[in-house]
Amino acid sequence: MSTAGKVIKCKAAVLWETKKPFSIEDIEVAPPKAHEVRIKMVATGVCRSDDHAISGSITTPLPVVLGHEGAGIVESIGEGVTSVKPGDKVIPLFSPQCGKCRICKHPESNFCMKNDLANPRGTLLDGTTRFTCKGKPIHNFTSTSTFSQYTVVDEMAVVKIDATSPLDKVCIIGCGFSTGYGSAVKVAKVTPGSTCAVFGLGGVGLSVIIGCKTAGAARIIAVDINKDKFAKAKELGATECINPLDYSKPIHEVIQEMTDGGVDFSFEVIGRLDTMMSSLLSSHASCGVSVVVGVPPNSQSLSVNPLLLLLGRTWKGAIFGGFKSKDSVPKLVADFMANKFPLEPLITHVLPFEKINEAFELLRSGKSIRTVLTF
Ligand code: CND
Ligand code: ZN
Ligand code: ZN
Secondary structure, three states, X not given: OOOOOOOEEEEEEEEOOOOOOOEEEEEEEOOOOOOEEEEEEEEEEOOHHHHHHHHOOOOOOOOEOOOOOEEEXXXXXXXXXXXXXXXXXXXXXXXXXXXXXXXXXXXOOOOOOOOOOOOOOOOOOOOOOOEEEOOEEEEOOOOOOOOEOEEEEEHHHEEEOOOOOOHHHHHHHHOHHHXXXXXXXXXXXXXXXXXXXXXXXXXXXXXXXXXXXXXXXOEEEEEOOOHHHHHHHHHHOOOEEEOHHHOOOOHHHHHHHHOOOOEOEEEEOOOOHHHHHHHHHHEOOOOOEEEEOOOOOOOOOOOOOOHHHHOOXXXXXXXXXXXXXXXXXXXXXXXHHOOOOOOHHHEEEEEEHHHHHHHHHHHHOOOOOEEEEEO
């Protein structure tokens, strides 16, 4: 029996308070309004940014359904939706692409002005949410909210993908893979024969390594304080792995000595101010490009001597690997289907959705790269 036009009762992981586990709740998901799409989630990855929202390091209105790295099937569409239809396989887009704003029209930039990331309202575009639980409205997260059996998103925040693609794998194209890979190939524009350093070997950092290798980097220096991450980094293309805890001097000095003054491209993929500075200093003072990928803790700042940039070094950052999401995600899925890059090595655990708290424990303890939750 069709559920279109009806309220759907289903399970979702609700975060009622920061620093607390999720509660699996029975929620109601209202039908999509005009220009909105209701999606039956099939799989979702667990990214550190969701954990930043749990810890309060990213501020977002509560209570909330988190999750931004999912894939699913369109259940129904609101009036005026033209780019997807019921039955389509789709990926929700935490960094949307409205196609009309100044940034969407900019040839290089990708951070659509309709995003709900910079100053989160925790709602859809119309300022309301389609989720309720125990009579209370539950907020959205980053235009996506994938930790629910059903979610509703704005049309600008969802894109159709290849009907034959495996959703339990391509879900990580929704954030971790694309963010890391794009940071190398699109934001830094890593060049053949270059030297790179990647700080942080989680799902995003390892995807930076895949991007550096694809771009033809000659040396990829992987940096992490958890040596258990080194084997996978090497499997994916790292040529050297170093642990800052093994050295008495600052790690940027070690990297400068290893690379005749600093790498061509460095990436911070952890989300800490001290490692953002180490990454910056590891890039060559005159020709280096350093990219901030990790999300820094809420309202904290770095003090930087402008001389660090005056000699020619470039310091930049990007959301979602600099990709315009609606344009790029279907192409990335097609590239995965054509074996242009692997996703399987990044997925170390697959768990049923109900075990979401376990998935976060695996991430926090450094035992997982990506856990994919299946519905
Ligand atoms: P995950 O936690 O899996 O990986 C982080 C890695 O950093 C782990 O392997 C840690 O051992 C390592 N680490 C921690 N502290 C240090 C340290 N002091 N020195 C060296 N290594 C250390 O995280 P993830 O890969 O899911 O995400 C990484 C960051 O990227 C995180 O901040 C997340 O919020 C951010 C991100 C950004 C974007 C974007 O669009 N820019 C999208 N998604 C996630
Ligand atoms: Zn993410
Ligand atoms: Zn836009």
